[in-house]
Amino acid sequence: MLELKKINAKVKDSDKQILNNLSLKINDGQIHAIMGPNGTGKTTIANVIMNHYNYELISGNILFDNKNINNLSTDERARLGIFLCNQAPTEIEGVSNSEFLRTALSSKTGRKVNLYTFIKDMEENMKSLGLDSSMMHRSLNVGFSGGEKKKNEILQLKILKPKFIILDELDSGLDVDSLKIVCRNINEYKNENSNCSILIITHHPKILEYIKPDVVHILDNGMIVKSGDLSLAYKIEEEGYKNE
Amino acid sequence: MNDLNIIYILEKNSKLDLNYDIDKNTIIYNYSVNTSLNININLVCEGVFVKYYCNVINYDNNIHHVIVKHLVSNTCSYIYCHGVNVDNNSLLFYIDGVIPKGSNKSTNYQDSQIINIKFGKSKIYPNLLIDEFDTSSSHSAYIGKLKDEYMFYLNSVGINNKDAKHLLLYAFLNNTDSIDNDKIDFFLEEIDRI
Numbered sequence: 001m002l003e004l005k006k007i008n009a010k011v012k013d014s015d016k017q018i019l020n021n022l023s024l025k026i027n028d029g030q031i032h033a034i035m036g037p038n039g040t041g042k043t044t045i046a047n048v049i050m051n052h053y054n055y056e057l058i059s060g061n062i063l064f065d066n067k068n069i070n071n072l073s074t075d076e077r078a079r080l081g082i083f084l085c086n087q088a089p090t091e092i093e094g095v096s097n098s099e100f101l102r103t104a105l106s107s108k109t110g111r112k113v114n115l116y117t118f119i120k121d122m123e124e125n126m127k128s129l130g131l132d133s134s135m136m137h138r139s140l141n142v143g144f145s146g147g148e149k150k151k152n153e154i155l156q157l158k159i160l161k162p163k164f165i166i167l168d169e170l171d172s173g174l175d176v177d178s179l180k181i182v183c184r185n186i187n188e189y190k191n192e193n194s195n196c197s198i199l200i201i202t203h204h205p206k207i208l209e210y211i212k213p214d215v216v217h218i219l220d221n222g223m224i225v226k227s228g229d230l231s232l233a234y235k236i237e238e239e240g241y242k243n244e
Numbered sequence: 245m246n247d248l249n250i251i252y253i254l255e256k257n258s259k260l261d262l263n264y265d266i267d268k269n270t271i272i273y274n275y276s277v278n279t280s281l282n283i284n285i286n287l288v289c290e291g292v293f294v295k296y297y298c299n300v301i302n303y304d305n306n307i308h309h310v311i312v313k314h315l316v317s318n319t320c321s322y323i324y325c326h327g328v329n330v331d332n333n334s335l336l337f338y339i340d341g342v343i344p345k346g347s348n349k350s351t352n353y354q355d356s357q358i359i360n361i362k363f364g365k366s367k368i369y370p371n372l373l374i375d376e377f378d379t380s381s382s383h384s385a386y387i388g389k390l391k392d393e394y395m396f397y398l399n400s401v402g403i404n405n406k407d408a409k410h411l412l413l414y415a416f417l418n419n420t421d422s423i424d425n426d427k428i429d430f431f432l433e434e435i436d437r438i
């Protein structure tokens with residue numbers, strides 16, 4: 001369960017406040033979607049949850065499984081089981097994909113990773129995502145296409161097995177076929193882990209056809225201005241945000 | 245490849261001058277700890293290239309001076325210098341690429357980067373002395389800390405700062421995959437100590 005309580009947040013070292021008294025509660029097993037036009041603070045929500053270095057929590061509380069995580073570092077939050085699927089995954093030359101994931105997995109479990117099962121697990125999941133297994137040995141995201149980068153994020157998710165998933169603009173950079181593959185993998189994961197919750201961040205309702213949210217929120221100017229069910233998303237699709 | 249010359253420079257706490265006349269395709273690997281070095285690389289045979297992969301870990305005040313002279317035409321040099329400056333000391337890179345008149349169709353490529361772990365005073369002086377029109381050259385230089393963006397990406401999958409730093413430094417200081425790791429054991433152990 002993740003709860004944001006009256007969050008005010010700004011860009012560090014500036015006066016620019018982005019999130020205004022934002023509250024949101026996502027129960028175990030639920031899927032929520034936050035929609036809103038570009039620049040309203042959607043990615044900032046994800047970054048504040050992950051304690052990104054560019055943002056500062058001015059006031060408010062972030063609870064995960066009823067525990068206040070305000071003072072936890074990014075890696076501590078991740079090890080609790082929060083996973084961010086980035087809007088634009090970072091490229092790191094020289095750090096191989098498999099080395100990265102193996103280190104992440106052993107950090108998460110606190111145990112040395114069995115190389116044989118790890119490689120097998122990785123190969124299986126890469127196949128299911130339509131990623132060539134040679135990408136395991138390539139530098140992290142370097143030279144990956146937009147779609148491959150997103151698939152690689154989902155590969156991490158499937159290996160690391162988080163309890164709470166944030167999908168930031170999952171469909172950007174993905175063609176329709178890739179989007180279907182990625183969403184099928186996420187839905188399978190969700191079915192196997194029914195307690196896992198998902199926060200979908202998107203300015204476009206397309207992805208909600210593939211991963212069906214229980215609750216849809218509309219974000220404007222760093223505030224949730226409306227919440228409803230999936231029909232709210234379809235209404236947005238027809239009328240746009242301005243008619244809200 | 246049969247006609248590739250490979251040279252290793254593996255030094256610790258030393259000061260030295262080195263001179264190489266390159267008459268066939270050559271790769272020079274330099275893995276050095278806390279060392280000051282003057283290295284002269286002279287390309288003396290038409291059509292050859294030299295690649296210089298330099299990785300240094302630095303603790304005191306040290307200077308690394310590379311001078312590449314393209315003495316004949318149609319020669320290429322690729323100079324990659326990566327340094328990690330661990331303490332509050334200075335690490336200076338002087339990288340000179342010299343292409344005199346007559347050495348046409350030559351290429352000098354430089355990529356120099358220094359990461360300061362603390363508040364070290366590092367400087368990179370790339371220097372292209374080119375007296376010939378029909379050549380190509382480029383240089384890039386970066387001095388800074390380990391990038392926040394990289395640390396965040398590693399942290400966000402649960403990797404702590406210590407392990408993240410190690411992954412990044414290991415990648416930064418071993419920026420070639422064609423090397424036999426046994427040879428540079430001492431260097432890899434040194435990375436663990438940063």
Ligand SMILES: Nc1ncnc2c1ncn2[C@@H]1O[C@H](COP(=O)(O)OP(=O)(O)O)[C@@H](O)[C@H]1O
Nearest residue numbers: 011016018037038039040041042043044045054
């Ligand atoms: N690091 C930053 N520095 C300055 N402004 C920022 C930064 N991050 C976000 N902003 C600004 O905050 C607002 C919200 O950004 P963001 O959360 O990325 O929006 P969204 O994801 O909804 O498109 C935008 O106006 C953006 O320009």
Ligand SMILES: [Mg+2]
Nearest residue numbers: 042043087169
């Ligand atoms: Mg965004």
